Amino acid sequence: MESAMASPATKEKVLEENRRVHALENRLYLSRHPEQTNFFQRGILEKMMAEVCTTLRPGSKILDLGCGTGYLSLGFLSRGYHVTGLDLSREMIQAFEESIPATLRPQARLVVGDAEEFLSQNQDEYDVVVLSAILHHLFDYESVLRQICVRLSSGKQLLVFFEPLKQEVHSPIKFVLHRALSWLDEKLYRFEMKAKSIPVLDDEYHHSDYQRQFGGIDPNRILEILREEGLEVLKIEKYCARRYGLHAWLANRVLGTQNTFNLFATRP
Ligand SMILES: C[S@@+](CC[C@H](N)C(=O)[O-])C[C@H]1O[C@@H](n2cnc3c(N)ncnc32)[C@H](O)[C@@H]1O
Numbered sequence: 731m732e733s734a735m736a737s738p739a740t741k742e743k744v745l746e747e748n749r750r751v752h753a754l755e756n757r758l759y760l761s762r763h764p765e766q767t768n769f770f771q772r773g774i775l776e777k778m779m780a781e782v783c784t785t786l787r788p789g790s791k792i793l794d795l796g797c798g799t800g801y802l803s804l805g806f807l808s809r810g811y812h813v814t815g816l817d818l819s820r821e822m823i824q825a826f827e828e829s830i831p832a833t834l835r836p837q838a839r840l841v842v843g844d845a846e847e848f849l850s851q852n853q854d855e856y857d858v859v860v861l862s863a864i865l866h867h868l869f870d871y872e873s874v875l876r877q878i879c880v881r882l883s884s885g886k887q888l889l890v891f892f893e894p895l896k897q898e899v900h901s902p903i904k905f906v907l908h909r910a911l912s913w914l915d916e917k918l919y920r921f922e923m924k925a926k927s928i929p930v931l932d933d934e935y936h937h938s939d940y941q942r943q944f945g946g947i948d949p950n951r952i953l954e955i956l957r958e959e960g961l962e963v964l965k966i967e968k969y970c971a972r973r974y975g976l977h978a979w980l981a982n983r984v985l986g987t988q989n990t991f992n993l994f995a996t997r998p
Contacts, residue, residue, distance in 0.1 A: 739940065741869040745818060745844060747938040748867050752798075752819035754931055759799045759822065761928055764919070766801060766863075766892065768975035770982070774967070775891075778992055779805050781965065782858060782889055785996075786811065790857040795845040795874075796864030800826040802891060803860075807834045814856070816841045816848050846870070849877040855886070862891040865952075866941040872955060879959035882997045888961065890952065890993040895968065896945040897989045908987050911977055919973040949991045956995050965994040 752759075760767055779802070790811050794803045797815035799822055806813050807830065817823045820842045827840055841848065845864070859878050865871040878888060899905040923930050941947055949966060956963055968988040970981035981987050 739869070739937070744867075744869040744938070744940045747940075748818050751931065751934045751938040752817075753821045754934060755819075756821045757799065757825035757828070758928055759825065760801065761926070762923070762931065764922075765971045765973050765978075768973070768978060770975040770978035771892075771971060772975075774969070774992070775802075775805070778889070778891065778994065779809075782887065782994060783809055783811075785887065786857055791855070792858045792860060793854075793856040794860040794862070795848070795878075796861065796867065797826060797840075798822045798862075800829060802862050802889075803838070804829065806858075806860075807837050810837070812837045812839075814839045814841065814854070816843055816845060818842070818844055846874050846877065849874065849881070855881075855883070857885075858887045858889055860889045860891065861893070862889075863893060865890065865893050865947050866939050869940055871941060871947065872951075875952065875955050876959060879956065879961055879997075882961065884997050886997055888956075888993075888995045890991075890995075892971070893949075893991055893993075894942070894946045894989060895949055895991050896947075897987065899985075899987055904985055904987065908981070908985055911972070911981055911985070915973045915977045947991075949993065952993060960997060961995045962998050963993060963995045965992075967992050 755762065765771060788810060792806045792811050792813045794813060794815045797803045797817050800815065803813045803815045803826065815826060815838065823840050823842050830838055845868070859882065868874055882888060899908050920930060949968065953963060968991045970978060970987040971990040972978040972981055
């Protein structure tokens with residue numbers, strides 16, 4: 731794939747790589763990413779969902795851009811909300827569709843497509859726009875974020891969830907411990923994936939995680955954009971996600987390192 735990206739990246743190439751990689755991820759996506767399903771991350775997810783949902787009326791409409799296999803969307807569906815799930819990958823959407831219980835299907839609308847294109851063509855109003863682990867896959871995440879802000883009227887909300895951020899560990903001792911924990915986490919992960927015969931795809935992600943080339947997403951830049959667009963940030967949390975819950979717990983409670991952020995904002 732190196733040759734496909736040898737020339738400077740264009741939006742079309744980033745889209746192409748994302749389609750290719752997520753076709754490989756497919757229905758094994760969440761099995762391959764235990765950092766999204768371990769007890770530590772589940773706790774964070776449940777708390778954030780509860781906070782967002784307390785502000786919603788029954789029947790509210792959610793737009794989940796880059797919904798994947800329904801990591802957040804399934805929770806919104808099971809709480810009775812209407813979800814439009816959009817994803818670039820036909821395979822991820824298909825896996826999501828297959829996992830929706832029959833009783834919840836009428837509440838779900840699933841669309842295959844590019845987030846930016848969808849936002850420019852679709853004029854529907856949504857109560858919450860969800861972006862979970864998608865910004866770092868976008869060629870121009872700032873433009874997508876601004877497009878979303880513009881269409882959020884008063885009281886509507888934006889949830890940015892599980893977005894990787896640039897890691898900075900200033901203390902040398904903490905840095906060594908952080909690296910050691912990260913090494914152990916990855917070793918165990920590879921062992922588990924091998925035991926379960928799940929191929930690991932990390933080299934594949936090199937180009938589809940486009941924003942990682944620039945150090946990942948800077949939450950301060952997101953805050954700046956939201957402020958410029960007139961949104962009020964209700965909550966921002968930064969923490970360390972790890973493949974295994976115990977490692978995440980240690981990273982957060984003992985080392986205090988950060989590699990991920992969540993953010994909840996609204997238009998006053
Ligand atoms: C890391 S996965 C996250 C999936 C899901 N939101 C979650 O949190 O589990 C990123 C998802 O974004 C989708 N994606 C990447 N670029 C996209 C784009 N331009 N428009 C829509 N979806 C995109 C991918 O196909 C993939 O399903």
